[in-house]
Amino acid sequence: MKTPTTSTDLVRDYLAAVEREASALPADRRRELVADLGEHIEVARAERPGAAPGEILAELGDPRTIAATALAEAGSGGAPAPVSGGAGVPVRRGRVHPLVPLLMLAVPYLVTTVLPDVPGLALCSGLVRIAGGVLLCTSVHWTPVRKIVGVLLSVVAPTVAGLVWRETTVAPAGDTPALVGNLVVLAVVVGASGWLWRARRA
Incomplete structure (x- = not known):
């Protein structure tokens, strides 16, 4: 067998091996699998x-393993599952639109800033933010590093800042400093969401 001489040859041979191993898949699913793998390789x-x-x-993992996973999922009657490699790198696109977790992270801060005195709103806001953080972490649209940075900026840092503000004497008293603090937190969260949106994978 000819040894690949360039990176393009290496990738082409890898995808060809996956297609060959997955020959028992229906043609459309096989093409989709290979296309997703090729897209992930280009992004990486x-x-x-x-x-x-x-x-x-x-x-990504051994072509035989990838094909076996896709074949097993196809045999169960469902849509092909996300194909993961040895490092757990998902290849198929996530079913949740990337805008959903970003809105869940940013909008609650905006609502609580505009309506700070509504009973129970802070709790609901916190739950929505946690759900948004979970969706962000389980999405395939960002790399692990970007997910960590996004959660730190959008969930952890604002929560810690809120606790410090309420539970210590570091923050100045009064409504105006509280409003300014909320606006700063909102700017950080919106900025982080904007950065994540620009850095998302297609």
Whole structure:
């Protein structure tokens, strides 16, 4: 067998191996699987220009394993499951639109800033933010590093700042400082959501 001489050859041979191993899949599912893998490889190479193609392919996993997972899912009568490699890298697109977790992280802060005295609103806001953080962490639209930064900026940092503000004497008293503090937190959360939106995977 000819040894691949370029990174393009390596990727092409890898995808060809997946297609060959998944030959028992219906043609449309097989094409979709290969297309998703190819898309993920391109995104990974663009985000990590210094990484060797072989390293990225190794993270995806053995073509036989990927094909076996897709075949097993197809045999169960459901849609193909997300294909994960050795590093647990999901290949298929997430079913939740990337805008959903970002709105769930940002909108509650806006609502509680505008309506700070509504009973129970802070609790509901916190629950929505937690759900948004979970959706963000389980989405395939961001890398693990971006997910961590997004959760830190959108959930952890604002929560800690709120606790420090309410439970200590560090913050100045009065409605005006509280409003300014809320606006600063809102700006951070909206900025983080905007950054995540721009940094999302297609």
